[in-house]
Amino acid sequence: MKELKIEKTNEVYYYGVSDIGLPVYFWVNERASNFYMTLNVKFGSIDTEFRVGNNKKFLSVPNGTAHFLEHIKFNMAKGVSAFDKFVTLGTNPNAFTTFDYTCYMVYSSTKFQDNLKLLLDFVLNLYVTDDLINKERGIISEEVKMGEDNANSKFFYETNRAIYKNDKRKYEIAGSVADVSKISKKDIELVFNSFYRPENMFLVITGNFNPYEAMAIVNETTKDMKFPQDKITKKKVKEDERVVLKEKVIKDKMVEIPKVNIAYKMKRTLFKDYKDEELKAYLLAILAYNFGAISDFKETLLKNELVNYLSYSVDVNADLVVITLRSVSKYPQEIIKKLQKKMEELEITDNILKTLVKASWADAIWAFDDIEMINDNIQSEILAYGDVLTRKYSIYKKLNITDAAKILKSIDLKNSAIVVLEKEA
Amino acid sequence: MEYKLYHRDTYDVHTIKTDKFRSCRMEVIFRHEFKKEDVAIDNVLTDFLTLTSKIYPKRKDLVLKLEDLYGAFFYSSRERIGEMISNHFMIEFLNPEFCDAKNYLEEVIKLPLEMLLNPNFSNAEADSETLKVTKNQLIAEVKSELEDASYYSSREAMKKTFPHNPSALAKIEDISEISLINGSDVYNYYQKFINESLCDIYVMGNLEMDEVVNIIDKNITLDTIKSDNLNYFVTTKPKTKITNFSENGNFLQTRLVVVGSIYPTISNDMLYAYQVFLTILGGLGLSSKLQLYLREKNSLCYGVSLRSNRCDGVFNIYAGIEEKNIRKAINLIKKALKEMQEGVFTEEEITNAKNMIIAGSKMNEDSEERIITSYYLHDILGTDLVFEREKKIRKVTKEEIVRVSNLFKIASCYVLKGKKVKKSGE
Numbered sequence: 001m002k003e004l005k006i007e008k009t010n011e012v013y014y015y016g017v018s019d020i021g022l023p024v025y026f027w028v029n030e031r032a033s034n035f036y037m038t039l040n041v042k043f044g045s046i047d048t049e050f051r052v053g054n055n056k057k058f059l060s061v062p063n064g065t066a067h068f069l070e071h072i073k074f075n076m077a078k079g080v081s082a083f084d085k086f087v088t089l090g091t092n093p094n095a096f097t098t099f100d101y102t103c104y105m106v107y108s109s110t111k112f113q114d115n116l117k118l119l120l121d122f123v124l125n126l127y128v129t130d131d132l133i134n135k136e137r138g139i140i141s142e143e144v145k146m147g148e149d150n151a152n153s154k155f156f157y158e159t160n161r162a163i164y165k166n167d168k169r170k171y172e173i174a175g176s177v178a179d180v181s182k183i184s185k186k187d188i189e190l191v192f193n194s195f196y197r198p199e200n201m202f203l204v205i206t207g208n209f210n211p212y213e214a215m216a217i218v219n220e221t222t223k224d225m226k227f228p229q230d231k232i233t234k235k236k237v238k239e240d241e242r243v244v245l246k247e248k249v250i251k252d253k254m255v256e257i258p259k260v261n262i263a264y265k266m267k268r269t270l271f272k273d274y275k276d277e278e279l280k281a282y283l284l285a286i287l288a289y290n291f292g293a294i295s296d297f298k299e300t301l302l303k304n305e306l307v308n309y310l311s312y313s314v315d316v317n318a319d320l321v322v323i324t325l326r327s328v329s330k331y332p333q334e335i336i337k338k339l340q341k342k343m344e345e346l347e348i349t350d351n352i353l354k355t356l357v358k359a360s361w362a363d364a365i366w367a368f369d370d371i372e373m374i375n376d377n378i379q380s381e382i383l384a385y386g387d388v389l390t391r392k393y394s395i396y397k398k399l400n401i402t403d404a405a406k407i408l409k410s411i412d413l414k415n416s417a418i419v420v421l422e423k424e425a
Numbered sequence: 426m427e428y429k430l431y432h433r434d435t436y437d438v439h440t441i442k443t444d445k446f447r448s449c450r451m452e453v454i455f456r457h458e459f460k461k462e463d464v465a466i467d468n469v470l471t472d473f474l475t476l477t478s479k480i481y482p483k484r485k486d487l488v489l490k491l492e493d494l495y496g497a498f499f500y501s502s503r504e505r506i507g508e509m510i511s512n513h514f515m516i517e518f519l520n521p522e523f524c525d526a527k528n529y530l531e532e533v534i535k536l537p538l539e540m541l542l543n544p545n546f547s548n549a550e551a552d553s554e555t556l557k558v559t560k561n562q563l564i565a566e567v568k569s570e571l572e573d574a575s576y577y578s579s580r581e582a583m584k585k586t587f588p589h590n591p592s593a594l595a596k597i598e599d600i601s602e603i604s605l606i607n608g609s610d611v612y613n614y615y616q617k618f619i620n621e622s623l624c625d626i627y628v629m630g631n632l633e634m635d636e637v638v639n640i641i642d643k644n645i646t647l648d649t650i651k652s653d654n655l656n657y658f659v660t661t662k663p664k665t666k667i668t669n670f671s672e673n674g675n676f677l678q679t680r681l682v683v684v685g686s687i688y689p690t691i692s693n694d695m696l697y698a699y700q701v702f703l704t705i706l707g708g709l710g711l712s713s714k715l716q717l718y719l720r721e722k723n724s725l726c727y728g729v730s731l732r733s734n735r736c737d738g739v740f741n742i743y744a745g746i747e748e749k750n751i752r753k754a755i756n757l758i759k760k761a762l763k764e765m766q767e768g769v770f771t772e773e774e775i776t777n778a779k780n781m782i783i784a785g786s787k788m789n790e791d792s793e794e795r796i797i798t799s800y801y802l803h804d805i806l807g808t809d810l811v812f813e814r815e816k817k818i819r820k821v822t823k824e825e826i827v828r829v830s831n832l833f834k835i836a837s838c839y840v841l842k843g844k845k846v847k848k849s850g851e
Contacts, residue, residue: 031445033790074711081721083711088773090780092710109787138724145678146727146745151572253675253844256568293488302484302558308565328565355489359496362519366496369446371791 001026001215008393011368013378014211015388018218020225022198025378025388026211029371034109035207036371037116039123040379042202043069043195044100045175046168046237052194053230061191062182063168064140064175067097069188071136073104075127082122089114099169100383107372112209117221120203124225126192133185141177151255155421159261162245162417163322166237197227204378207371239319241267243417251424257308258332259421262339263324266412268317274407276316277385277395282407283323285356285399287312289348291325297342306335316384323411332420340416346408350401357396364392426812428800431638435647436624439800440634447523449630450793452515453537454801455622458655459510461594465602466614468503469559471512473611475501477545477555484558487540494533495519495526499540505595506806507736509655512622514541517793520631530632534640542646544615550608551615564600574676574841579732579743582682582839585670590661592737620649625804627797657806661686661738663834671840679843681751683742683758685835691735693807697782697818698825699735702833704778705770705826706761707731707742712777714761714770715742723757725750740833748842755838765830768823775826779818786814 001016001024014026045067049060073095074082086093091108104123106115147153161170174180205214243265271279291298291312301307309328315321325343329335367373381388389395426445431438481487491497497518504511518533526532545552570576583593597603624647628637663686674680691699707715707730715729726744733740746754764770789795789811799811809817 033787081711087709087712087777087781090777090784092781092784107788108784109790110784135721135724139720139727142678142725142745142747143727146574149574149676149678149745254572254574256571257565294485294492296485299483299485302561303554305557305561308562328569355492359492362495362523365523366448366519369448369793 001211004388004390007391009365009368013388013390016215018198018215018222020198020219020222020227022218022222023202024215024218025202025204025382026209026214027206027371027374027378028209028211029206029368030208032208032371034107034371035112035205035209036105036107036375037119037203037205038103038105038375038379039119040104040202040204040382041102041123041196042100042200042383043102043191044098045171045173046099047195047234048168049235050194051233051235058235059190061187062175063171063179064173065183065187065191066102067174068136068140068180068183069191070095070097070102070104071140072128072132072188073123073126075132076122076125077127078129082118085118085122086115089118091115093119097173099173101379103379112214113217116205116214116217120218120221124196124222126189126196128185128188130185133183133188137180137183140174140180144172144174144177144180147172147174149254151252151259151421154252155250155259155261155419158248158250158421159263159324159417159419162248162419163243163263163265165240165242165244167239168237193228194232198222200232202382204375206375206378241265241320241415243415245417247418249420249422251422253424255421255423257328257330258423260327260329260332260335260339261324261419262336262343263322263417263419264343264411264413265415265417266321268319268321270410270412271321271407274403277389278398279321279407280314280316281360281395281399282404283314283316283321285353286346286348286404286408287314287323288356289352290342290346294352301335301338306331306338332422336418336420343411343413346411348401348404348408353399353401353404357399361393361396364396426796429634433642434650436626436645438638438641439625439627439804440637441627441629441796441800442631442634443629444631446630446793447520448517448793449520449628449632450515450517450797451534451537451629452513452627452797453541454511454513454625454627455618456509456511456625456653456655456805457618457622459505459508459591459595463614464595465597466606466610467510467512467618468563468597469556469603469606470611470614470618471501471503472559472563473551473556474541474544475499475514476559477552478540479543479545480539482545482552482555484555490536494529494536495524497533497536499537505591507657507659508591509657512618522631530636531640534637535644538641538644542619542644546612546615549612551611553608556606556608556611560603560606563597563603567597567600567603570596574674574678574680574745575743578674578680578682578839578841579741581672581841582670582684582741582837583739585839586664586668586684586837587661587686587739590737590739591659592734592739619647621651623651623653623655625801627800629793629797653805657736658690659737660690661688663688664836667835668837669840670837671842673844674841675844676841677843678745679748679751680841681744681746681754682839682841683755683835684837684839685740685833687733687735687738687740687832688834689832690738691829691832695825695829696735696808697814698821698829700782700818701775701778701821702765702826702829703731703733704781705774706765709774709777709781714764715758718757718761719744719746719754723753725754725757748840751840759835762830762833762835766827766833768827770826772823775821775823779821782818783815786811786818
């Protein structure tokens with residue numbers, strides 16, 4: 001295993017590839033009482049079209065299949081679930097599915113070997129029957145309905161549908177009740193065999209454990225496992241930089257105060273001189289100064305009762321950059337005008353940039369108190385950048401006002417989507 | 426981990442020295458009697474004190490100061506135990522060894538004391554602009570809670586079943602309770618709050634604690650000596666029969682809440698049997714009785730949650746379920762509880778539950794927040810510290826679990842009926 005030193009800290013990540021080709025990332029914290037292990041599959045809700053081997057034809061599965069498989073995975077044999085086995089270890093496992101990946105997690109303080117073996121065993125082997133499909137279909141349908149009853153979740157997807165034309169982020173991760181009803185045993189077997197392979201997965205363990213023992217357990221547990229070798233190609237979706245709808249108003253009885261989202265969609269090439277992690281750091285600093293807790297603009301909006309809540313986010317991917325402003329306001333039309341105007345007048349100062357950099361670096365050190373946070377950070381970095389960031393300090397240190405001003409000038413506001421969620425009378 | 430108590434006439438400082446974490450935490454806690462009529466103003470005051478002070482009048486001033494203190498966090502929360510409410514003001518900060526700032530420790534310790542003891546009042550009134558923002562945000566929070574079906578249905582079920590229990594009284598229901606509060610109300614309530622509340626300060630981290638306490642002593646000004654005559658346990662007598670409530674909601678999915686009493690009060694010596702009981706019934710992941718019967722065997726719901734509050738003497742069981750399956754779900758919940766009361770559970774389930782509770786307790790050892798909470802509850806309720814629980818959990822017997830189970834009685838079944846919401850727009 002390689003030791004990856006984390007710059008300007010005394011911390012080290014261990015990285016290696018197991019005998020079956022599973023990448024593993026370990027961070028040891030001997031002061032911790034627990035360990036946290038996550039087995040991650042680079043298969044999320046947006047991966048519904050893919051090609052297997054040299055076949056020219058793309059195969060497709062219904063929306064929600066990745067999430068459905070996550071549910072099915074906890075079954076290990078007739079009448080035996082992974083939960084039953086983990087319970088005997090005093091462990092309560094969990095899992096979640098995002099747009100991009102599926103994560104299976106175990107948090108515990110004892111029986112490291114048993115927990116790791118069981119995690120590998122239940123995730124890497126599939127047990128599925130038609131009865132199980134029917135049972136999970138009922139449970140997932142109720143989960144989907146719970147999501148439909150959640151105003152924030154509903155608003156999130158409605159905003160995505162205004163932004164994205166082709167990108168599968170416009171669909172709910174769990175799919176709709178209709179999608180769930182279409183998912184078959186065959187679909188589940190197809191996606192499991194296609195995506196649940198060591199080279200498409202990664203294991204992250206953080207906390208108090210011996211990394212060499214962990215690698216030995218991985219190798220021993222998986223030594224007889226066989227996986228298909230044919231190449232899997234996910235279908236790339238070409239997404240236009242134009243939004244789908246410029247303005248959209250949705251009404252719903254459960255909404256108490258109107259909510260307004262404004263999303264700006266722009267080409268990634270506008271910022272081609274900057275790596276993803278740099279660009280994200282700059283954009284977040286600019287947005288913090290203009291819309292965050294230190295912004296005079298936000299303070300004025302709050303004092304004038306124009307907003308109750310205001311936040312922002314940045315998504316950077318290979319083709320696009322999306323900046324989203326999220327607000328809760330009794331006066332949606334007024335807040336739209338104010339936010340749009342502020343976006344045209346964005347600014348940043350050298351002093352503020354330095355203060356934000358200092359605080360961000362403190363956050364990065366602070367994270368090493370928390371075995372879950374470091375595990376989450378490793379997952380996010382692998383998914384976003386393909387590897388862990390060992391030189392975060394240099395990234396922060398490099399941030400400067402000249403580049404911030406350059407990025408600020410490159411922000412393109414012409415493609416925006418405004419989505420309003422109001423109470424239905 | 427080294428605990429030390431510094432007793433002062435008007436406050437106590439509890440220090441927990443450890444090199445386990447890179448960050449440090451200071452928690453200033455004010456404890457006082459819970460009163461229904463004070464719920465709104467107590468919320469407003471807590472938020473106001475977190476947003477503004479004489480030295481940091483604007484939120485922006487405070488945030489910039491915190492960023493400058495290497496991204497320290499200052500925030501607040503309110504917790505209720507029985508008929509006691511506590512207001513917690515926390516600052517989390519980086520251990521000074523990672524910072525090259527001068528007087529960092531002194532500045533970071535002084536900050537929450539400045540916020541709490543030098544509030545932004547003029548002419549016996551709270552600063553009107555900050556008060557307006559505080560009220561506005563609180564109103565939005567109260568309204569957004571109503572968008573949460575789980576919150577709404579649980580609150581309504583408790584109100585209808587045990588209307589005088591603090592569990593039913595602790596929430597703001599009418600936003601006029603907030604909007605009518607003025608600057609002088611906040612000022613007057615603050616005087617009462619500061620003069621009548623018991624004050625405890627917990628500090629945790631790898632710090633020179635004598636120096637920390639010295640800084641606190643120099644910067645704290647509390648004059649009134651108080652005694653702890655707060656009531657941490659409420660008696661909730663069982664209902665003689667189960668009442669059914671039902672109403673139409675604005676949500677798509679129907680929600681079921683089964684509410685009940687725990688009587689008599691569960692004492693500390695029954696605490697671990699109580700925890701094992703709760704774990705077998707609802708806390709063993711999908712293997713618990715409730716999950717097994719409602720989700721795994723009958724696919725009635727995505728999940729079922731069991732919440733229990735021994736200090737209030739109440740519990741509730743919540744699930745989102747199709748209306749046609751409500752009767753079946755209620756019967757399965759009753760069956761699960763009855764089995765617990767008749768001892769229909771195995772030694773294996775007991776062992777699994779104990780392992781799960783011990784593992785959960787171990788999780789607390791990696792969190793400064795949870796370690797401080799453990800000391801705080803130890804101080805006020807006499808419960809064991811996180812490090813002392815394992816042996817006692819192992820000793821719990823089946824007879825004790827059955828005895829505890831029989832203190833649980835269902836009082837009502839509340840159904841919030843789902844509705845097809847008509848979609849418009851686009």
